[in-house]
Amino acid sequence: MPPKEETQSLTQDLLRGAHSPDSANRIFSDKIQHRPLFLKPSSPPPTTARDARRRARDEKKKRTKALKPKPLSARERRRRQFYHIPKEGQKYSVFAPLHKLWVGYMREILGTELYNGGQGAAAKLSAADFHGAEVEVSRSRCPSRVGVRGIVIKDSRFVFEIITAQNQVKTLPKEGTMFRVHVPAPDAAPDHRPFCCEIHGDQFQHRSSDRANKKFKNHFLKKL
Template sequence: MDPKPKKDQPIAAILLARAHDPDEATRIFTEKVQQRPLFLAPSSPPPSDARAARRRAQEKKKQQRKKALKPRPLSSTQRRRLGLYDVPRAGQRHALFEPLHQLWLGYVREILGSEAYTGGEGAAAKLASADFHGAGVEVVRSGCVSRVGIKGIVVKDSKFAFEIVTRRDRVKLVPKEGTVFRFEVPVPDLRPKEGGGQAQEMSRMVFEIHGEQFQFRSADRASRKFRSHFSKKL
């Protein structure tokens, strides 16, 4: 029978004595229990940093609360379902977009500069990266004959199509593929007068753009570099 344990004997020594010989139990208890160091880790910051720790915890809670209250942005599918990009029927008026067209004329004259008089590759490169919201365009050639002659102001320049509001206050969706658009830019006439000086009249420069070359979103075209190359569709 096991010797009766002493009242002041540790519980670890009592359990070891039941499983091992007395000498072995004493050795294990002395080497692995009694002489083993016990490392203590602080469970709270020092008193000097307690105020800073509480402040950091409060700021963290505030940030989490702000993230929970901040609404997530709408996805492209949700925007289309809500019709955020659609022109309402009450707003499909040509006269409503004429001021936008005047702003676009000033914008395109500024980006073309002297290329507005000469045209060529320089003007083509600048027009390829231009924004056509507000441009007055006319369909001159198209794979669908019924689209030829559509004329109005561009109210939406999407990736694959132009939405054009006509003078009859109707919005027409014209795909860019297989379509040639024409637009005019009034520029000051630099021809000299007969009596000297320059004429103040405005002359109209006519440009034609091929829709296949503009099958990018207007925001993507602004940061995209275009290279001149031969197109098989032209």
């Protein structure tokens, strides 16, 4: 460390280079000489600082985790009966508005393919959500299910849960079943026939959220 006299001389030389001699002497005596120099406490060692930062990050993660609720498990959702429809709500008229919304949704995503069909319509149907769709069992390995028709109130991985016009909730397995779906033409085009298609339940054994990103491939299907 240089001596105090050398430091003062260097400071005065720097001030004289920017100010007149009288101004340099005045600034040095008023603002620099005999003025206390406040120093902050010395920094902690690198390892201590690193540990402090790590503890701060861990505390922040804990606070964030405490504020964000943990998602419920499937068992907890079943215990709380999230997917249970109460007896007073098992009415066809309750879900009729949902079916109207689904019809508008299908008209929007199909567009012009609502009238001519094709592979484009098939791809859109395979990725669509069928909650609110009115489906009818056209073919099934179980003959007693043929002709059952209703609005889909739950589209799970392996079954369609529907409610019929007789206010009955029925569970229809997708395996070994074909479903017929109708999408009526809009009121502005009364001359067009309703869009009708059949979906293979064997290829629909996925949740509606999983079907959106799934690429379907051609498979051999046994006769029903």
